[in-house]
Amino acid sequence: xxxxxxxxxxxxxxxxxxxxxxxxxxxxxxxxxxxxxxxxxxxxxxxxxxxxxxxxxxxxxxxxxxxxxxxxxxxxxxxxxxxxxxxxxxxxxxxxxxxxxxxxxxxxxxxxxxxxxxxxxxxxxxx
Numbered sequence: 001x002x003x004x005x006x007x008x009x010x011x012x013x014x015x016x017x018x019x020x021x022x023x024x025x026x027x028x029x030x031x032x033x034x035x036x037x038x039x040x041x042x043x044x045x046x047x048x049x050x051x052x053x054x055x056x057x058x059x060x061x062x063x064x065x066x067x068x069x070x071x072x073x074x075x076x077x078x079x080x081x082x083x084x085x086x087x088x089x090x091x092x093x094x095x096x097x098x099x100x101x102x103x104x105x106x107x108x109x110x111x112x113x114x115x116x117x118x119x120x121x122x123x124x125x126x127x
Contacts, residue, residue: 012111012112012113013100013112013113013114013115014113014114014115015114015115015116016114016115016116017116017117017118018099018116018117018118019118020118020119020120020121021084021089021092021118021119021120021121022089022120022121022122022123023089023090023092023120023121023122023123024086024089024090024123025086025089025123026083026084026085026086026089027083027084027089028081028082028083028084029081029082030079030080030081030082031048031079031080031082031101031114032077032078032079032080033046033078033079033080034078040076040077040078040079041078042075042076042078043073043075043078043079043080043105043106044075044076044106045075045105045106046073046075046103046104046105046106047066047067047073047103047104048066048067048071048073048080048082048101048102048103048104049064049065049066049071049101049102050063050064050065050066050070050071050082050099050100050101050102051063051064051065051099051100051102052064052097052098052099053097053098053099054094054096054097054098055096055097055098055117059098062091062092062094062097063084063088063091063097065082065083065084067080070082070083070084070085070088071083089120092120094120095119095120096117096118096119096120097117097118097120098115098116098117099115099116099117099118100112100114100115100116101113101114101115
């Protein structure tokens, strides 16, 4: 799945409910950080983490991604590509997941600019 959606980060966090993800499917999306002039912001020395949990009282971790482990970072373009690999989604055994993104900038300031949910769909086709 791919597509572009531009969001203005005037009010954080932004709730972004992702499309359903099938068990065993690769899923990828891109977050681009832009400056006030809508030019790519240099994100050198920034880090990003994305975590997903089950939406129950225990909130068990379903996945954890970081730069170099599921997230690719291109600082000059202010771009983070998030990929939830099929090896991760194949382990999903719940019907929905809540998630958020943590960004730490070059000044060590921490924000959680995105959060949301996605449904998990069982696959019909079996190998």
